[in-house]
């Protein structure tokens with residue numbers, strides 16, 4: 332894991348959402364669904380077998396774990412129900428797709444439950460996380476890597492202000508590398 336810093340907040344609130352690092356027992360079904368839904372996983376490695384996902388989350392929840400730095404559950408801020416997950420972490424130098432010589436740039440990722448698509452939740456979650464990161468960290472490029480065929484994700488990237496700069500092959504598919512300066516999200 333990178334030693335470089337990412338967003339340190341344990342909780343972030345927006346109009347409709349709570350981003351939290353803490354995992355709750357009641358997150359179990361939502362997190363398993365995110366890992367096993369074929370439509371959600373279409374461009375991110377395909378669905379995991381349900382038994383594998385259950386074992387994984389049962390172990391994580393039993394360990395009373397919080398997510399790794401920069402990893403958040405996106406929940407409804409009124410009901411605390413899981414809507415998805417968001418990651419603002421460091422892109423490993425082992426992966427292709429970088430804009431600096433040293434690599435390990437901040438990278439944004441997001442996954443929403445299928446029932447939560449089309450309501451602006453991913454945009455709202457990404458905006459609150461990027462704004463908080465821009466307040467906390469010095470200006471630097473943020474990456475967003477998505478399969479070129481993932482039009483919903485590319486549309487979201489463009490709406491957030493990310494610019495596509497190149498494509499490359501990874502996991503047997505063409506990926507689009509997008510970037511934006513972190514300072515762009517400062518208000």
Ligand SMILES: CC(C)(COP(=O)(O)OP(=O)(O)OC[C@H]1O[C@@H](n2cnc3c(N)ncnc32)[C@H](O)[C@@H]1OP(=O)(O)O)[C@@H](O)C(=O)NCCC(=O)NCCS
Pocket residue numbers: 370371372374375439440441442443444447448449450451452453454455476477481483484487490
């Ligand atoms: C990628 C993904 C997060 C995009 O979700 P999304 O809901 O389309 O994204 P947004 O939050 O930007 O919402 C935009 C949609 O909400 C609509 N919307 C409704 N209310 C809105 C509001 N208050 N604010 C903004 N948009 C709103 C927009 O019109 C748009 O609708 P459209 O898709 O019909 O054009 C989702 O498809 C997903 O989880 N995919 C699977 C995981 C994945 O592939 N992740 C990418 C890996 S990086």
